[in-house]
Amino acid sequence: MDLEYLIxxxxxxxxxxGLPQLLFYRRMRQRDRDGLRPLKIIGPAKDLERVVKLSRDLLLADRFPDVDHVPEVVPLSPGDRFECPTFHLETCNTIHALRGLCYRYGDPGGTDFGFTGDTAYHPPIARFLKDxxxxxxxxxxxxxxxxxxxxxxxxxxxxxxxxxxxxQAIDWAWFTSKKRM
Ligand SMILES: [Zn+2]
Known part of the structure; x- marks a missing residue:
């Protein structure tokens, strides 16, 4: 229930x-949580809205509004940037059978990591995730x-x-020194 973002x-x-189940569970538990904010779902623009809609359709949301948890949908394309007060995301494309996004996450505390999702070897990802x-x-x-x-x-x-x-995600000097120990 503490989940705010799904990427x-x-x-x-x-x-x-698992998305319909997650939406259903959140809606059921929402009664116990005053002020629960909608789940924000971030993903590739072309398919994301359809997948979220189909997940709600599976729950027959129109017939059972009681089980309908309406998330915020944040469709992104490669090169887009998403920002909120707690973190930001940059995106680049991947090589896969359908549109995918590689993400670079950062926050005000200095956390910085990359997450590719499914992709064939794609050298631009190394440039995108530099350092x-x-x-x-x-x-x-x-x-x-x-x-x-x-x-x-x-x-x-x-x-x-x-x-x-x-x-250059790997500090080779550190890695080599650890191997010798
Ligand atoms: Zn895949």
Whole structure:
């Protein structure tokens, strides 16, 4: 119930099937929480509004307004920036079967991290996340090297490491000194 923001990297089916349940649960518990603010859902412009609408349709929101939790939808396109008092997001595109966003999160406390969502190896991501101290990069292929990796829309662990290295997310001096210990 403390969740204020939900950030989707893209709208493939395995990334949002819990959304109707989340909206339903929030609505049910809303009675116990005075002044609960609407959930804000951030994601790629093309699919986000449809997915949120379909989630509410699944709950038959028009017939049962009692279960309808109306979230705020924040559709973003690559290059867009989102700002609120507690944090900001910058976005760049990914290489995937449908529109996805890679996010760079920052806040007034100096937290700075990147989150790619599903993507094939995409060197612009390293430039976008330059000097980011912490990156969450997908590596669905694991240790496998896949033919037509770009068409697969996913990365290997080596691809993820290459992005981290090119973004200089890894402090190699620190890493090497730890390895020697
Ligand atoms: Zn996907």
């Amino acid at each position: 989707l990297p893209h709208c493939h089916h395995d990334h949002y099937p 980011c101290p912490f990156i969450v990069h997908e590596a669905a292929h694991g240790l496998r090297q896949v033919e037509n990796a770009r068409e697969s829309g996913h990365s290997s662990a080596e691809d993820a490491a290459r992005i981290a290295k090119d973004a």
